[in-house]
Amino acid sequence: MAKGIDEPLLRLEGVHTHIGPYHILHGVYCEVPNGELTMLLGRNGAGKTTMLRTIMGLWRASSGSIHFDGRDITALPSPDIARSGIAYVPEAMAIFSDLTVRENIVLAARNGPVHSSRLDWMFGLFPALKRFWNLPAGHLSGGQKQMLAIARAIAEPRRLLLVDEPTKGLAPVMIHSMIEAFRALKAAGETILLVEQNFHAASQLGDNVIVMDDGLIVHSGAMSDLVADKALQQRLLGLSLDSHQ
Amino acid sequence: MSNAAAEPIETSLPRARIDWIPLILVPVLAIATLPLVGNVSAWVTLTVAGLAMGMMIFLMASGLTLVFGLMDIINFGHGVFISLGAYATLLVLGPLAGWASADSIGLNLALLVLCIAAAMGLTAVVGVVFERVIVRPVYGNHLKQILVTMGGLIVAEQAIHAIWGASPIPVPVPETLRGAFVIGDIVMERYRVVAIGIGLLVFFAMQVLLNRTRIGLLIRAGVENPEMVEALGYRIRRLFVSVFVAGSALAGLGGVMWAFYRQTLTAGMGMEVMVLVFIVIIIGGLGSVGGCFVGSVLVALMANYVGFLAPKLALVSNILVMALVLIWRPQGLFPVARR
Amino acid sequence: MTRSSAPARSFTETRIRRGPSSWLLSSDTPRSWALSLILIVIVTCLAAAPFLFSGSQPLSTAAKICVFVLLVASYDLLLGYTGIVSFAHTMFFGIGGYGIAIALERLGPSWESVAVGLVAALALSAVLAAVIGLLSLRVRAIFFSMITLAVASAVAVLASQLSAITGGEDGLSFQLPAELRPAFRPFAEPILGLAINGRILAYYMIFITAAVLFLVLLRVVNSPFGRVLQAIRENEFRAEALGYRVVAYRTAASVISAMAATVAGALLALWLRYNGPDTTLSFSIMIDILLMVVIGGMGTLYGAIIGAALFVLAQSYLQVLMGAGSQTLSGIPILPDLVHPDRWLLWLGLLFIVSVYAFPGGIVGHLRKRGRSHELG
Secondary structure, three states: OOOOOOOOOEEEEEEEEEEOOEEEEEEEEEEEOOOOEEEEEOOOOOOHHHHHHHHHOOOOEEEEEEEEOOEEOOOOOHHHHHHOOEEEEOOOOOOOOOOEHHHHHHHHOOOOOOOHHHHHHHHHHOHHHHHOOOOEHHHOOHHHHHHHHHHHHOOOOOOEEEEEOOOOOOOHHHHHHHHHHHHHHHHOOOOEEEEOOOHHHHHHHOOEEEEEEOOEEEEEEEHHHHHHOHHHHHHHHHHHHHHHO | OHHHHOOOOOOOOOOOOOOOHHHHHHHHHHHHHHHHHOOHHHHHHHHHHHHHHHHHHHHHHHHHHHHHHHHOOOOOOOHHHHHHHHHHHHHHHOOOHHHHHOOOHHHHHHHHHHHHHHHHHHHHHHHHHHHHHHHHHHOOOHHHHHHHHHHHHHHHHHHHHHHHOOOOEEOOOOHHHOOEEEEOOEEEEHHHHHHHHHHHHHHHHHHHHHHHOHHHHHHHHHHHOHHHHHHOOOOHHHHHHHHHHHHHHHHHHHHHHHHHHHOEEOOOHHHHHHHHHHHHHHHHOOOOHHHHHHHHHHHHHHHHHHHHHOHHHHHHHHHHHHHHHHHHOOOOOOOOOOO | OOOOOOOOOOOOOOOOOOOHHHHHOOOOOOOOHHHHHHHHHHHHHHHOHHHHOOOHHHHHHHHHHHHHHHHHHHHHHHHHHHOOOOOOHHHHHHHHHHHHHHHHHHHOOOHHHHHHHHHHHHHHHHHHHHHHHHHHOOOOHHHHHHHHHHHHHHHHHHHHHOHHHHOHHHOEEOOOOHHHOOOOOOOOOOEOOEOOOHHHHHHHHHHHHHHHHHHHHHHHHHOHHHHHHHHHHHOHHHHHHOOOOHHHHHHHHHHHHHHHHHHHHHHHHHHHOEEOHHHHHOHHHHHHHHHHHHHHOOOOOHHHHHHHHHHHHHHHHHHHHHHHHHHHOOOOOOHHHHOOHHHHHHHHHHHHHHHHHHOOOHHHHHHHHHHHHHHHO
8 A cells, every 4th residue: 555565464355244234335345554653433333343253254245345464355264364464352251161261372372381480471461360260261350351352363373363341340450450450552563443432441551442333443643643633532432431531 | 662561450370260050060960869879889880871871972073073063063963973873883783783793792892892993984974964964955054954964864864764674773782791791789781881981982082072172172272262263274064064074973973872772773863862962962962072071971970860860851851950950040051151 | 223114014915806715815805826726626526526526425525624724723723823833722722622532431432522622622722722812922932832832732631631621641431412422314305416414514514614714724824913913923022112012912913813823723633533642632743734734835824725735635545646656666676665655744744844945935936926017927
C-alpha cells in the first residue's frame, strides 16, 4: 500500500457478517499495522466482538476479504487461522476451568513445552499464574482468569493478538495491572488489536485507534490525533463514554 | 515490566475443592443396605453383581457421554454398537469353539481377548461409517440428530437380523470363567469378577489418557469449550471423530462383556440396555466421565439391592435414582462447566 | 445489531377457499392435487372398507390404519408442530389400552365399563403428561428425549411386572359390550349387500372417533394456540420474549397429544378385545410411530394419514411382495436375505433416514412442493 514495506499485518476489506437473521458487520474496512497496538473502540453492539470473531473464523464473513500477513484467510477454518499466527482472547476469557493453569498453558503451546525463559517472562507479567500453577483454573478469581487467558495467547510467539475487553468487570487495581501488562507486551514488540470500552485506559496504550458504530468503521487514525481533538472525541465516543463511566 | 507484578488484593490462595459427596454416595449406599440385606454373604454376592453390572454399563456409556460433551451430539443409535460388539463374538467363537470349552484358563482368556479385539475392531469401523453417513450431516440440529440416529438404529438392527438371523443365539461362557469363587460362605461369580477387573482397567486407562496426555487435555478442554479449542489452533472435528470411534469401540467392548453376562444374543439387546445408559449419563452429568462411572455403579448397585429386597421394584429403581439425583442436582452429579 | 430485521414469519396461510369442507379442515386444506387425490382414496377406502373388502383381515388392517392415523397425528402435534421428541407416546397409548382392558375385564362387558376405563385412562394420561411436561420441558431437547425414554421403559416394565392388575406379559383379554360383538345384528336385512354385525359397528365406531379427533387436532394446530406452538418451535427465545410462557404451551400440547394417544390406545384395545405390553407399550411401536410421522411428513397432520396407511399396508402386504422377490433372487448371495419378507423394516428404516435428510416434509411436503412448482411453471 502507500507505506510500501510497512504493509499492514491485518487488513479487512468490505467485510460483512451475518449471524442467523442478523446483519451485523456492514462492510468493514480497516488495517492493523505491524508491531503496534491498535485500539478498537465503540459502544456496545457496535460490532467489535463480531469483528474479532470474524477475523478468527468463528463466525464467517458473508462477503469481503480478510488478509493476514499478505495471505487471504477469509475462508480458512479457525484452527488454520490460529496456526497462521493469530491468538484470540475472547471477552468471556474462555479459559478451561476444569484444567489446571499449567494444563491451560500446555494446550496453548502447540509446539511442545514452553521455553523456560518465556515462562519466566509470562510469570513476570502475571505472577499469580506461578502461584496457582497446578490449581484448576476454575478456582481463580476473575482477574486471574483474564491473566491466564492472555498468558495462553502469548505462550508461544504469535504475530497478532486479538484481545476482547480484558478490563471488563475488573476492580480498578486489577485494571491498572492489566494496563501495565499490555504496556509491557507492547514494549516487547507484539502486534495487538485490543477492544476497550474505557477511553482513558485506551488512550494511554494505543498507537492507533479504530472506532466502530453500527457495524461500520466510523474513524481510524493515530491515537494521539484523537486524544488531541476533543470535538472528535465528543462526536465519536460521547455517547458511549457517557454510558460507560 | 516489573510493575505489572503489582497485585495487591488477590493474595489469598484459592483452595482446590474436590466434590466428594457424589463419590461417598456409593459406599454409603453399599453400607446402608448391609443391615437391610441382613446376611453378609448375600450382600457380597449382590455387591459384586452390582459392581460387575456397573462396570459394563460404564463401558457402554462412557463414549456416549464424551461424544455429547465434545460436539453436543447424542447418538440414540449408540445401542447398535453394543449389539454389534456382542455379535462380533460369534466371529471368534465360530472358528475357535474349542478354546471356549477347553479347561485352560490361558486359552479361555485368550479367547475373551480375541472376542474383545474383534468386537472393538468391528465397532470402530462401523463407527467411522456411522459418524460419516448418519451423524455428520445433522450437526447442530438436535431434532434431526435424534431422528436420524434412531433411523440408523432401525437399519443396523435389521442388518444384524439379515446377517445373523432374527432368533436369539446362545453364547457359551468360556469354561474356566463359569462357576464361582467360594470363600467361606461368600460366593462370587468368576465372570463378574473378570468384568469388574476389565471395567476398572478401562476406567483407569481413561483417567490416565484424559489427565496425562495432550489428547486427553484436548478432550477435556473440548468438552468444556470446543470453540476455544479451535481458536487455539486444534481441529476439533478430527478429535471428535476419534472420540466417536473410540466410544463406539468401547460400546463394542461393553457388548462383548454384556453378551457373556446374558449368554444370549439378540439384535435388540443394545437398545434394551440403552435405557440404563441414558439414565447413567443423565445422573453423572452429560459429558462427565467420572460422573458416568459413579452413576453406573450407583444405578447397578441400587438395581441389585432393590432386586433382592423388593424384586418388583428393581427395574423401576433406576428411574427413582435418576429422579432423586435430578432433584438434588438438576445438571447431574458432576455438572460439566460449559462456556 | 440495531439494523437487524427480524424475518417476517407469515403465520397466516392463504385462506381463499371457503365453504363447509374448508371449515371442516380448519382452512388447512391439502393444497396439492396429487395429495388431495391420495387422501380421498385412502379416506374413501377406510370409510367404505366393510363394503369394499371381504374377510376379517382387510377390516383389521383398516381398523389398525384408523387407530394409527390418530396416534401418529397426535404424535405429530408434539414432534412436527412443537418440536419436542418424546419417547413416551406409547406410554399414553398403552394407558388407553389398559384402561379399557382393565375396566372391561373387572367391571364386565358394558358401556359403563368402557366409559369408566376411558375416563380413568384419560385422567391418568393428562396428569402424567402434565407432570412430565412441567418437570422436564424446561431442559434441553436431548435431555427430554432421554428422560421420556427412561420413563416409558419403566412404565412398560411396571406393566409387565404388575401381573395382578395388567395380566403381565400375557396381557388381558376381555369381552366387548353386546352391541360390538360379531353376533349382534342391528338390521334384519343386508345393507348394500352386506349383513351388518357388531364387528362392523365396532369398525365404524373406531373410524368415526378417529376421524372426528383428527379434525379436532387439525383445528388445534390451526388455532392461535397452534400458531404459538409453531412460533416456539421456530424460535423458543423469541416466543418467550414476546411474552408466551413456553413451558405452559408445551405442556398443554403434551397433554392434548397424550389424551389423543390414550383414545387411540382405547380404540385399538376395543378392536382387538385384548391389550398387552406388545400391542401398545413396546418400544418397537414407538419406532413404528416415528417411521410413520417422518415418512408421512412432520408438521402436517395429513402426513399421519399417509404415513399410517403406508406403514400398516407395508406391514401387512409388503412382506408378501418381498417374499416373492426373495424367491426370484434365490441363489444370489445376501440379496435374498435383504429382501426377505422379515426385512421390510430395513427398507422402511432406510426410507426414514432419506426422509429426514432429503424430504424433511415427508411425502406430504414433497407432494405439496411439486404441486406448487407445477402451478408456477
